[in-house]
Amino acid sequence: MCPSSRLPTLRARPGSRRIQPSEGEPILEKPPAATQRDTRRLHFDAVIFDHDNTLADATRVGEDLFQPAFDAVLGKVSAQNRADKPYMDKLTRAFAACWFTAFDAVAKSHDFTADMTDAGKKAFTEIQVKKESGYAPYRDAYLVPLIHAHMPCFLVTSGFQKLQESKIDVLGMRPWFDEFIVDRVDVAGASHGKKVVFADIVKRHGFKHERVLVVGDNPVSEIKAGNELGMHTVQVLRPRVEWSNDANAHIFTLAQLWPLIGLGDDAPEPAHK
Structure with missing residues (x-):
């Protein structure tokens, strides 16, 4: 639902070149002061x-940050499934998806067992990003x-x-x-x-x-x-x-x-x- 027919439509063709913003710009510690917001001319509130x-x-948190959780999940995989290449390929894709989707959704969509899900959640609850991580x-x-x-x-x-x-x-x-x-x-x-x-x-x-x-x-x-x-x-x-x-x-x-x-x-x- 578009709030106004006059809104610009910012679309690009699916095959067009994607611009990758560079990173590392200094972070503003505080937003600019605003004594009163005037939203009368804005398209949104x-x-x-x-x-x-x-x-x-x-992924900038570091590739190794999630490894304890992935290891915990892997520890609940049966020996039979570990020897099954298609199964392990699927698990690798599931781990990759964790960088873009919440773990519970990944576990559900990739058919994790209850033990795998619980082990992963337990490990993830203790993971934190450190200031020195870059x-x-x-x-x-x-x-x-x-x-x-x-x-x-x-x-x-x-x-x-x-x-x-x-x-x-x-x-x-x-x-x-x-x-x-x-x-x-x-x-x-x-x-x-x-x-x-x-x-x-x-x-x-x-x-x-x-x-x-x-x-x-x-x-x-x-x-x-x-x-x-x-x-x-x-x-x-x-x-x-x-x-x-x-x-x-x-x-x-x-x-x-x-x-x-x-x-x-x-x-x-x-x-x-």
């Missing part, structure tokens, strides 16, 4: 951002606090509480958002799904669904949730992210959000190049 592969490359946001992430100066912004991510919070804290992103919410998968019954989380944000803040913009990479997570609630969805085509026709619009960089939101034709350049 709020933005909900995903984190992994939207604001930062999930973890960094995408270079264009500096635009998020600038957008926040004009309108409410929310960060909603799915995963393990310690892991997701450590990512945000290492990057210093908490001040960029009105709320940071983790849809937890590490506690039974704690995960409600992003649709429920999005609906709760709208209800508590009095937003209209069609005036909320959802920005993310995953078509079966935040894009699906936003669509089902009648929000406007934008897929960010980061490296290794596959184009999905489910999103209302597609962008290569966050700079393309600037005109989509109604903030002007061109996004501001970073303060330090």
